[in-house]
Structure formats: C-alpha cells, structure tokens
Amino acid sequence: MVADLNVERARELTNGECEVVSDANLVVTHPDIDIVIELIGGYGIAKDLVLKAIANGKHVVTANKALLATHGNEIFKAAQEQGVIVAFEAAVAGGIPIIKALREGLTANRIQWIAGIINGTTNFILSEMRDKGLDFNTVLQEAQRLGYAEADPTFDIEGVDAAHKATLMASIAFGIPVQFDKAHIEGITQLQATDIRYAEQLGYRIKLLGITKRTPHGIELRVHPTLIPSRRLIANVEGAMNAVLVQGDAVGATLYYGKGAGAEPTASAVIADLVDITRLFTAEPGHRVPHLAFQPDAMADTPILPMSEITTSYYLRMHVADKLGVLAAVTRILADSNISIDAMLQKEPAEGESQTDIIMLTHQTQEKFVDEAIARIEALSTVIGKVTRIRLEELE
Numbered sequence: 001m002v003a004d005l006n007v008e009r010a011r012e013l014t015n016g017e018c019e020v021v022s023d024a025n026l027v028v029t030h031p032d033i034d035i036v037i038e039l040i041g042g043y044g045i046a047k048d049l050v051l052k053a054i055a056n057g058k059h060v061v062t063a064n065k066a067l068l069a070t071h072g073n074e075i076f077k078a079a080q081e082q083g084v085i086v087a088f089e090a091a092v093a094g095g096i097p098i099i100k101a102l103r104e105g106l107t108a109n110r111i112q113w114i115a116g117i118i119n120g121t122t123n124f125i126l127s128e129m130r131d132k133g134l135d136f137n138t139v140l141q142e143a144q145r146l147g148y149a150e151a152d153p154t155f156d157i158e159g160v161d162a163a164h165k166a167t168l169m170a171s172i173a174f175g176i177p178v179q180f181d182k183a184h185i186e187g188i189t190q191l192q193a194t195d196i197r198y199a200e201q202l203g204y205r206i207k208l209l210g211i212t213k214r215t216p217h218g219i220e221l222r223v224h225p226t227l228i229p230s231r232r233l234i235a236n237v238e239g240a241m242n243a244v245l246v247q248g249d250a251v252g253a254t255l256y257y258g259k260g261a262g263a264e265p266t267a268s269a270v271i272a273d274l275v276d277i278t279r280l281f282t283a284e285p286g287h288r289v290p291h292l293a294f295q296p297d298a299m300a301d302t303p304i305l306p307m308s309e310i311t312t313s314y315y316l317r318m319h320v321a322d323k324l325g326v327l328a329a330v331t332r333i334l335a336d337s338n339i340s341i342d343a344m345l346q347k348e349p350a351e352g353e354s355q356t357d358i359i360m361l362t363h364q365t366q367e368k369f370v371d372e373a374i375a376r377i378e379a380l381s382t383v384i385g386k387v388t389r390i391r392l393e394e395l396e
C-alpha cells in the first residue's frame with residue numbers, strides 16, 4: 001500500500017500494482033502491513049506517523065535524518081519497547097552504506113574520528129562555483145532541479161542537514177544519545193570566493209565537512225567549511241558525491257564514497273533496509289544489531305564539547321594597511337596566545353592600493369585561544385574589518 005497526497009501521480013508510478021491512498025494513517029494502522037517506509041520528511045506528520053507505526057508493532061524504514069537527529073531518542077526508545085526495528089541507512093550519505101559500515105563492519109574498532117562530505121547540495125555548489133565560476137544562486141537552483149536539495153534548501157546551505165547526519169554518526173560511533181542541539185553548525189553562505197582561491201594557492205580545498213571526534217575530554221561535533229589538503233582523496237570528491245572518512249583504532253582510515261543524494265541512490269539504501277528487516281524479521285529483538293550500535297543500557301554520557309574546547313588548525317585572513325610593523329604586531333599576538341604559524345601568504349598591494357591581505361595557517365590549537373587572538377588582532381588600528389577564520393583539518 002502506498003500513501004501520497006498526489007494520488008494520481010502515485011498511481012501512475014506504481015502502475016496499478018498496489019493500492020494507493022491519500023491518508024498515510026491507513027498504512028501505519030493496516031493490520032496486514034509489517035514494515036512502514038517513511039519518505040515524507042520533516043518532523044511534523046512524519047513523526048506522528050513513525051510513532052504510530054511503532055505503536056502498532058510495525059518496523060520502520062526512514063530516510064528522515066531531520067526527524068531522527070531531533071527526535072531519535074524518543075523514537076528509538078519506543079521501537080526498543082515494541083521490539084521493532086527503525087532502519088535509516090538512507091538518512092546518512094544517501095546510497096553509501098555508511099550506517100552498516102559503522103554499526104557492523106567496524107564493530108571491532110574504537111572509532112577515533114569521522115569526517116565527511118555528507119551534503120551533496122553544498123558539495124555540488126562548491127564544486128560548480130570553483131570549476132565553472134557559476135554564482136551561488138544559479139547552482140543552488142540546479143541542485144534543487146536535480147532533486148538533491150531538501151524541501152527547505154536553507155537546511156543544506158546553512159549546514160543543518162549535514163549536522164543532522166553528523167549527529168547520527170556520532171551516536172553510532174561513540175555510543176551516545178542523539179544530541180543535535182549540541183552540534184556546532186556553520187554553512188557555506190558566508191564563504192567567499194577569495195578564500196577558496198587563497199586556499200588553493202596554499203595547497204588546500206575548502207569543503208563543508210561534518211566532523212565528530214573522540215577526545216580525552218569529550219566529543220567534538222561540528223559542521224563547517226574546512227580546509228583540507230588537496231592531495232587527500234576526500235578533497236577530490238566533487239559534485240553531489242559524498243564521502244565519509246572514518247578513523248578506527250584497529251583498521252586505521254577507511255573511506256566510503258558514493259552518491260549522497262538523488263532518487264535512485266536513496267532508493268538503493270531504502271531497499272537495503274527493507275531487505276535487512278525482512279531477513280531479521282524472525283530474530284529475537286535482543287539478537288539484532290541495536291539501532292545506534294550500542295545497547296540502550298550501555299550508552300555513554302560523554303559530553304559534547306563546546307566549540308571553545310575543540311582543537312584544530314586555522315586559516316586566518318586579515319585585510320591590513322600596508323605599513324611597517326603590521327606583520328610583527330599580528331605574529332606577536334599569536335605568539336602571546338601560544339599559537340604557532342605553519343604557513344603564511346602576503347600579497348603585494350594592487351597597483352595604487354595601500355591595503356593588502358595577509359593569510360596565515362596555524363598549527364593545532366584550542367579554539368578559545370584563536371578567539372582571543374582574533375579579538376586582539378581586530379583591535380589593531382592597522383587591521384581593517386573582521387578577520388576571516390576557517391578551520392583546517394589535515395585528516396592524517
């Protein structure tokens with residue numbers, strides 16, 4: 001049985017092979033239906049339907065990362081109590097079986113970190129802007145036409161969709177409850193073409209990465225534009241393709257690459273879940289792989305770290321007056337904050353100009369030290385406007 005608001009279109013697509021209704025409640029309460037597939041999206045009606053399906057003893061397949069990242073704890077708890085499965089392979093990285101890899105293939109490992117290009121729309125936008133010099137809005141419209149973008153594309157471009165996916169991966173990798181509200185989220189709307197060019201000159205590409213990392217003090221969970229060395233495989237993932245790099249203590253680094261958006265890659269993951277549930281149907285609930293890889297009573301309360309406590313490297317661009325002593329003043333501030341410089345680029349001022357850009361790459365440091373240093377640099381009379389800061393990951 002299929003439910004769609006547009007009954008005519010659904011009848012055409014299903015070619016008369018199954019019953020089509022407009023009220024999805026008929027599906028989730030139907031006594032002959034064992035597995036409900038939710039592909040509506042959002043957290044309104046989709047949440048009601050998923051919870052109703054579970055309450056009616058049905059297994060659920062969903063591609064809805066927004067729903068699981070925000071209401072996952074409630075949904076997985078309800079499923080656990082009912083002894084049913086909620087499968088969500090399509091929710092992270094589209095057609096790439098990353099949930100299966102994290103929950104099962106890498107089970108022997110203590111995962112150390114995950115870094116992924118997990119939003120096809122933004123990767124498509126960044127690639128087309130860099131390669132074809134197209135403007136942001138033109139490429140976004142094309143991504144919408146191709147079916148990559150979410151119903152609300154701000155979720156894509158502001159990094160929210162990637163944060164939904166990173167949140168789910170963090171829970172599976174580190175055995176923590178779903179905590180989307182603690183994720184740090186920055187999208188690509190503030191990214192400037194100048195920084196993409198400078199990054200290239202320094203041997204880096206800028207990608208929107210979803211990162212989650214285990215540290216001795218807690219877990220980092222963040223989405224933001226990130227410089228990564230151009231020579232890394234993941235730096236060369238272009239268009240709507242996704243890639244997830246996972247660092248495990250036993251296996252080392254493994255990279256998962258494939259189509260992260262679009263109808264058929266998503267359907268590939270949905271059908272895989274459907275087959276999985278069918279195979280597990282008769283297994284005792286206690287013998288199934290837990291939803292978030294860890295048994296509910298073995299979940300950890302490891303905190304998600306605030307951004308001030310994360311450790312990474314930085315790209316800093318400052319627009320300065322071309323005067324004696326500017327560079328010395330900036331490097332002194334960085335040294336005072338114990339921030340060591342890894343590389344630097346200073347441009348000649350353009351003909352007739354008295355201002356120029358200084359670009360610095362730092363070694364790893366804590367974000368709070370960089371915040372302090374940036375505030376002091378911006379207060380210098382020779383520094384014009386705000387310092388642009390983009391995080392940098394070597395992904396070694």
Ligand SMILES: NC(=O)C1=CN([C@@H]2O[C@H](COP(=O)(O)OP(=O)(O)OC[C@H]3O[C@@H](n4cnc5c(N)ncnc54)[C@H](OP(=O)(O)O)[C@@H]3O)[C@@H](O)[C@H]2O)C=CC1
Nearest residue numbers: 003004005006024039040041063064090147148261262266
């Ligand atoms: N697009 C992609 O590449 C991917 C999408 N996803 C996820 O899959 C889900 C669906 O995404 P997508 O297909 O792009 O979204 P769309 O908005 O294109 O499709 C949603 C469908 O649900 C139908 N619908 C809406 N409300 C109801 C309702 N009350 N009862 C029955 N049907 C309803 C809509 O009908 P109508 O058109 O008539 O309004 C539409 O056909 C989302 O959770 C998304 O995040 C996951 C991975 C990849």
Ligand SMILES: N[C@@H](CCO)C(=O)O
Nearest residue numbers: 119120121148150261
């Ligand atoms: N809007 C999402 C769809 C796949 O989850 C993307 O662009 O990656």
